[in-house]
Amino acid sequence: MSYSRIPVRYAKALFSLAKEKNLLDVFKKDMEIVSSSCSVAQFKSFLQSPVIMTSKKEAVINDIFKPLVNGKTLDFLLLIVKNKREVFLPDVSRNFIDMYRNHKGIKSVTFTSAYEIDCVLKNHIVDTVKKYYPAEIELHQIVEKDIIGGFVLKIDDLQYDASISTKLKKMKRTLTEGASDKK
Numbered sequence: 001m002s003y004s005r006i007p008v009r010y011a012k013a014l015f016s017l018a019k020e021k022n023l024l025d026v027f028k029k030d031m032e033i034v035s036s037s038c039s040v041a042q043f044k045s046f047l048q049s050p051v052i053m054t055s056k057k058e059a060v061i062n063d064i065f066k067p068l069v070n071g072k073t074l075d076f077l078l079l080i081v082k083n084k085r086e087v088f089l090p091d092v093s094r095n096f097i098d099m100y101r102n103h104k105g106i107k108s109v110t111f112t113s114a115y116e117i118d119c120v121l122k123n124h125i126v127d128t129v130k131k132y133y134p135a136e137i138e139l140h141q142i143v144e145k146d147i148i149g150g151f152v153l154k155i156d157d158l159q160y161d162a163s164i165s166t167k168l169k170k171m172k173r174t175l176t177e178g179a180s181d182k183k
Contacts, residue, residue, distance in 0.1 A: 007091030014076055014092070015099045023070065028100045030073040031093040037064065038090035047086045057081045107135045112142040112152040112163075129155060 018027040037043050046052065046060065058081050065074050080086055101108060109129055111117070117125075126137045133155065147163035154160075 006085060007088040007095050010080060010085065010088065010092045011095035011099060014073075014096055015103075017072065017076070021072065023072065024100060024103070026070050027073055028097060030069040031096045031100075033068050034065070034073075034077070034089060035093040035097065038093065044090070047089060054081060054084065057086060061086075101138070105135045106138050107133045107155060108138050108140070110140045110142060110152075110154040112144050112147060112154070114143070114145055114147050114149055116143055117141060125153075 014027060014031075015024075018024045038047070046057070058078055061077050061081055062074065065077055069077075077089070080089060080092065100106075107129065109125070111122075111125055122139060122141070126139055129137050147165045148168070149164040150162045150167070152159065152161045152163050152166075
């Protein structure tokens, strides 16, 4: 079995359960909690450790998530650990969230800039994207000083890069290619 299929199958199973039990919104929030937990380096290392016994991992998962998630979500997480598939939790949660967005017709938009943007600009971005994608827009902003200025707009898998750092890199490449052609 291909490793990339494992998280998709688990996410589909959870998505089917969520639809069946009419708990899609609840499970989506739960998977966001799981996803953010998996972004913590220590927790990710814990999940990936082959030295830690399954029973210990189950106890830790139970302690961490019991107060935070729905009981059915917790059962699902414990099943994943019992089946020794806990390394796939970050991908399972990401796949579930993607399935949820597709099901609800939500477009994920990421706006990366060198500085925090205000609500007026956020609303303008959402309104502009809605002109091209008649869907609910979920806007995430990332502040990344390395882009110097401008912005990078990512809509699902499409990306528009209008950052100063990218323009400088292109200019440098053009200048160095031009210099090497003259030799």
